[in-house]
Amino acid sequence: MVHQSFDQDIDFFARKCIWVNGPVIVGAGPSGLAVGAGLKEQGVPFIVLERADCIASLWQKRTYDRLKLHLPKQFCQLPNFPFPEDFPEYPTKNQFINYLESYAQHFDISPNFNETVQSAKYDETFGHWRVKTSISTSDSNPSAFAEVEYICRWLVVATGENSEKIVPEFEGLEEFKGNVVHACDYKSGLAYRGKQVLVVGCGNSGMEVSLDLFNHNASPSMVVRGSVHVLPREIFGKSTFELAVLLMKWLPLWLADKILLMLTWLLFGNLQKYGLKRPSLGPLELKNISGKTPVLDIGALKKVRSGEIKVVPGISRFSHDSVELVDGQILEIDSVVLATGYRSNVPSWLKENEFFSREGIPKNAFPNGWKGNAGLYAVGFTRKGLSGASLDAIGVSQDISKSWKEETKQKRKSVAARHRRCISHF
Numbered sequence: 001m002v003h004q005s006f007d008q009d010i011d012f013f014a015r016k017c018i019w020v021n022g023p024v025i026v027g028a029g030p031s032g033l034a035v036g037a038g039l040k041e042q043g044v045p046f047i048v049l050e051r052a053d054c055i056a057s058l059w060q061k062r063t064y065d066r067l068k069l070h071l072p073k074q075f076c077q078l079p080n081f082p083f084p085e086d087f088p089e090y091p092t093k094n095q096f097i098n099y100l101e102s103y104a105q106h107f108d109i110s111p112n113f114n115e116t117v118q119s120a121k122y123d124e125t126f127g128h129w130r131v132k133t134s135i136s137t138s139d140s141n142p143s144a145f146a147e148v149e150y151i152c153r154w155l156v157v158a159t160g161e162n163s164e165k166i167v168p169e170f171e172g173l174e175e176f177k178g179n180v181v182h183a184c185d186y187k188s189g190l191a192y193r194g195k196q197v198l199v200v201g202c203g204n205s206g207m208e209v210s211l212d213l214f215n216h217n218a219s220p221s222m223v224v225r226g227s228v229h230v231l232p233r234e235i236f237g238k239s240t241f242e243l244a245v246l247l248m249k250w251l252p253l254w255l256a257d258k259i260l261l262m263l264t265w266l267l268f269g270n271l272q273k274y275g276l277k278r279p280s281l282g283p284l285e286l287k288n289i290s291g292k293t294p295v296l297d298i299g300a301l302k303k304v305r306s307g308e309i310k311v312v313p314g315i316s317r318f319s320h321d322s323v324e325l326v327d328g329q330i331l332e333i334d335s336v337v338l339a340t341g342y343r344s345n346v347p348s349w350l351k352e353n354e355f356f357s358r359e360g361i362p363k364n365a366f367p368n369g370w371k372g373n374a375g376l377y378a379v380g381f382t383r384k385g386l387s388g389a390s391l392d393a394i395g396v397s398q399d400i401s402k403s404w405k406e407e408t409k410q411k412r413k414s415v416a417a418r419h420r421r422c423i424s425h426f
Ligand SMILES: Cc1cc2nc3c(=O)[nH]c(=O)nc-3n(C[C@H](O)[C@H](O)[C@H](O)COP(=O)(O)OP(=O)(O)OC[C@H]3O[C@@H](n4cnc5c(N)ncnc54)[C@H](O)[C@@H]3O)c2cc1C
Pocket: 026, 027, 028, 029, 030, 031, 032, 049, 050, 051, 052, 055, 056, 057, 058, 059, 063, 067, 068, 069, 070, 071, 075, 076, 115, 116, 117, 118, 158, 159, 160, 161, 162, 163, 205, 345, 349, 379, 380, 381, 384, 385, 386, 387, 389
């Protein structure tokens, strides 16, 4: 049996208290599923808590229709369960979701859905974690919920680097009468046909949303307030990411960057004249230091070059039907898509400040960022996408399995000893 439960009266409602014989995993995205799979293989019981009503909610609920994986498939599959052979080099979002559904089914992982972790704290006195959740009990009434407290020896944080959208404040945005959405709520350009759309941000989301808008006969203007690395997804028919991995094996990061940028220059030439200034650090060094992912171009650049996607500088302020930019120009716009990125939500619920930074990312760099103290683990915070998450998950599930087996053996021994003592009294 995985857990035992008992009720505790707290104020006017009952908080259920559940002892978990094994780890609690927070998040049923690729990272949480991969840890669950590793634990299943070792026979370790666990529970997975997921705030959404499905697995991989980032992929199922917070991404646009035409999204594809932008790294080749061999860098995106989870441990011990390869992609189907007929998957293309860059699987579509739906193919990836189907794969994750099969993964959960194959390893028999059934998360507790609609259950949000509100806080988790280590209890030094008893040597275990107290994980408090709220479960939404009604779709029609968001204030109807129950509360549960889990008590466990191991806590796995798998809530992701992208769990909350970043919505910056802009002067006058409240006056703007058009539609404003974050990229996580953008599905397709269908609803934007014929519209002037301001896309704020030029990461992979900003570039791909701009391209999708253009493909649906809208007119996108993309805000580039700083600098950005745009690399081709393939260089002379070979994946740029794969090439980067290869270069990084043998060369220092700066040299790998020089080679990538030289090859990119051969293909793209100088992009500054289109408003796309490169950062002074190379793409791999920048990713390593700041986490900023280079853009892997899937066709937006061609449209930037032709002027079909306009590049505009930073924003000064919005008014009811337009936006003023830092260079003084005023653009009339119908809608805004904020492709302004994401952040971790760990600081809002994990009461701990040794292992995780204030930004909610483990302080130790890859590959030493997955194990904290007192049974605390992190998976999927390496800024290395799905391949980083898979490596974390292997380490975490092996480590927990080892200590779960040791502790379980100890407990069995002491129960057996107690049992023997009892028998010898007769
Ligand atoms: C648009 C987009 C495209 C991407 N494409 C690629 C790609 O092609 N290749 C690649 O390698 N990486 C890609 N990434 C990176 C991405 O982070 C990974 O693909 C992957 O989703 C990470 O998995 P994860 O499980 O760590 O996090 P997530 O997929 O974000 O899963 C975390 C889960 O935790 C849940 N959760 C959060 N907070 C709580 C809480 N308090 N209580 C309970 N549950 C909670 C969330 O609902 C979510 O389901 C992409 C990211 C984005 C945003």
